[in-house]
Amino acid sequence: MRHAMPPAATSRRSEAQGVPRHGCPSQLRRHSQWVAPPPDARWQARPKSATMHLFASPPVRNAMNDTHNERINALMLEGDRLAQDGQSISAAVCWQKVLELEPGFPPALDCLAMQAAQRGDIDMARDLLEQAVAAAPGFAMAHAHLSRVHAVLGNENAALASIDDAIKADPAAWGPRMEKARMLEAKGRDREAAAAYGSGLAYMPEPARQAPELQSLVGHAQRMVAENQARLRQFLEGRLGDLMRTGSPRKLERFQHSFDVLTGRRDMALSRPLTLPFARLPSIPIFHREDFDWAPAVEAAFPDMLRELQALLEEQAEFVPYVQMPDDEPKGQFAPLNNNPDWGAYYFWKSGQLIEEHAQRCPLTVEALADNAPMCIVPNRAPVSFFSALKPGTHIAAHHGATNSRLTVHMPLIIPPDCALRVGGETHAWKPGELVMFDDTILHEAWNNSDRLRVVLIFDVWHPMLSDLERQLVSETIAGILEYNDNIDMGEL
Numbered sequence: 001m002r003h004a005m006p007p008a009a010t011s012r013r014s015e016a017q018g019v020p021r022h023g024c025p026s027q028l029r030r031h032s033q034w035v036a037p038p039p040d041a042r043w044q045a046r047p048k049s050a051t052m053h054l055f056a057s058p059p060v061r062n063a064m065n066d067t068h069n070e071r072i073n074a075l076m077l078e079g080d081r082l083a084q085d086g087q088s089i090s091a092a093v094c095w096q097k098v099l100e101l102e103p104g105f106p107p108a109l110d111c112l113a114m115q116a117a118q119r120g121d122i123d124m125a126r127d128l129l130e131q132a133v134a135a136a137p138g139f140a141m142a143h144a145h146l147s148r149v150h151a152v153l154g155n156e157n158a159a160l161a162s163i164d165d166a167i168k169a170d171p172a173a174w175g176p177r178m179e180k181a182r183m184l185e186a187k188g189r190d191r192e193a194a195a196a197y198g199s200g201l202a203y204m205p206e207p208a209r210q211a212p213e214l215q216s217l218v219g220h221a222q223r224m225v226a227e228n229q230a231r232l233r234q235f236l237e238g239r240l241g242d243l244m245r246t247g248s249p250r251k252l253e254r255f256q257h258s259f260d261v262l263t264g265r266r267d268m269a270l271s272r273p274l275t276l277p278f279a280r281l282p283s284i285p286i287f288h289r290e291d292f293d294w295a296p297a298v299e300a301a302f303p304d305m306l307r308e309l310q311a312l313l314e315e316q317a318e319f320v321p322y323v324q325m326p327d328d329e330p331k332g333q334f335a336p337l338n339n340n341p342d343w344g345a346y347y348f349w350k351s352g353q354l355i356e357e358h359a360q361r362c363p364l365t366v367e368a369l370a371d372n373a374p375m376c377i378v379p380n381r382a383p384v385s386f387f388s389a390l391k392p393g394t395h396i397a398a399h400h401g402a403t404n405s406r407l408t409v410h411m412p413l414i415i416p417p418d419c420a421l422r423v424g425g426e427t428h429a430w431k432p433g434e435l436v437m438f439d440d441t442i443l444h445e446a447w448n449n450s451d452r453l454r455v456v457l458i459f460d461v462w463h464p465m466l467s468d469l470e471r472q473l474v475s476e477t478i479a480g481i482l483e484y485n486d487n488i489d490m491g492e493l
Helices: 013-017 025-029 066-084 088-101 106-118 122-135 140-152 156-169 175-186 190-203 206-210 212-244 249-262 295-300 302-314 332-337 356-361 363-372 468-484
Strands: 343-350 385-390 394-399 406-414 419-423 426-428 436-438 444-448 454-462
Touching (some): 122 140, 156 175, 175 190, 175 212, 190 212, 302 356, 302 406, 302 454, 385 444
Antiparallel strands (some): 385 454, 406 454, 419 444
16 A cells, blocks of 8 residues: 554643652542633633632642641532532631641642632732742642732733743643733734744644634634744745755755745745655655656656556546545555445556556656666565556545655546645646655555546656665565565565
């Protein structure tokens, strides 16, 4: 198979640090993120549990005996349960008992501070939180709560300082970064706010990004980042304009793509080989055909290839489904095309073997490749070459290929409108007779949105940066993998 398939990496720092052996149980069970409420609902918007602490927690004294620890745990659990049931006074009694057993215990101080804030006693909330952060400078949630208190008291500088302390205490947490961004935006410091929103989004795990209740926040953060990138782009274009006018589009291509990535116009195209990665090769989505000395000879055979293809179509030659996956293999994004002739293949070489009958019916096509293209050669695996037919309305879902030691090449033959190939962030419309070389280990997809058949000739060639020795080593490595695994069908290699 030419296709196989893969979340945003999320920090596990909070989980790794853990929580106090006796803390608010929501600390122990609900390590999600604290998100700042709008200014007019600071305390009302808190979660139902008055004890929900969601950042890294303070260190615990190890000298306590087990009975002491168990007693504090039980009181914190009971306080949490009572708070969730709306019994705030009884919850406070539990946390006060914790402080009698362990004076200055930061989670209990934080819980009591939030209760004080909810009933409007902001000065008491501040005093309790200052005690908590003094006892446990690494207790990020207490710093975040203290930031809220300072904001309510109108001390913006102290609020920013406290949210910075929360970030320092737990750098991988996205909640305080979003709160810092909101505070900076309110002060009109949009560039700094955009940077904070950007870092918040970077640390935000995918489930949080998709949570319905966070869509407004995520959308606003993305807009702030995009607007800032657009302003940065305009600023840099003014600075770089004269210099960029001295270069041709080809000479500026790599920088222009880098500039687009920097300013949010495109994503960085990254190679992700699924089976055989070859190190230290650049991730180039689509190569320039002019850079391949063998390409003109293959392109010269375009009229012959097209005639042979048209003869096959007139004879209604059989195109087999390209996607044919084992029953016990997850189909993923290829389920719609599995054993489906909407993406059909007419093979000339398959698993390294020439299909004589097909070669006899299209001799000039086979000759053009055999005589000119540096196709990959691997015993019982490659070359692989075929006419690839996409019926109207067919979409090949985005996927990664097996190895970056090769390039995939398309010779466009029948190309109706509304057909294209996308590799990384680059969309390419095929032109009949003009080869397209691309790295298929970069996320790519193709579609035929027309009402006619689209056909290209597909074949693989060695990556141009591989030496003869490296090509031999890759070939022998693949052969060795197959031998080691008793030559079972391992899909594409």
